[in-house]
Amino acid sequence: KNQVEQSPQSLIILEGKNCTLQCNYTVSPFSNLRWYKQDTGRGPVSLTIMTFSENTKSNGRYTATLDADTKQSSLHITASQLSDSASYICVVSARYSGGSYIPTFGRGTSLIVHP
């Protein structure tokens, strides 16, 4: 069964500090891994997309890593800001014959940044 596990479930940090969110998956056959940020009451917004051959990708203060061998990914947030408070969702897609890509979503990590 395809699964995506995220940790921690929730995290509280002080403004300006760094943090790292984890994502472990058992999705197969692997196609790509995405990190999304979801603000309360809004839809998820894409932060990064990584395919099998990519092991790191940055988007401003967000840096995602991927280890396809251990099936782990992390999202590192540098110099956190109050606006980083949101839910961060890891999504791993499997590619099936016929060309369909089925995503499996993690439950997300709820990040709160305090001033």
Added chain:
Amino acid sequence: EAGVTQFPSHSVIEKGQTVTLRCDPISGHDNLYWYRRVMGKEIKFLLHFVKESKQDESGMPNNRFLAERTGGTYSTLKVQPAELEDSGVYFCASSQGSSTGANVLTFGAGSRLTVL
């Protein structure tokens, strides 16, 4: 550029009634997806349109759910008759071009459905 818009933002109906959710994707986006998040659980894939055709509907829970995308523009998701377990937030997302699986998806804000 207008984003993905969904309507209504919140709908409250009684068990057994019918509800139709609408999604307007970004203009020119061939790929349109429906997802659902039930309270306390992760977001789950429902189905994927490429233009007006259903590419994959393996995530649709049962035949009480009907999705359409006539003309390849906006899409509707009808739930008839609604059951209590259908309550949740229904997200729509779209992406342009042929799906390579790594397309950037733009999500709507979601339609919250509450079935009493």
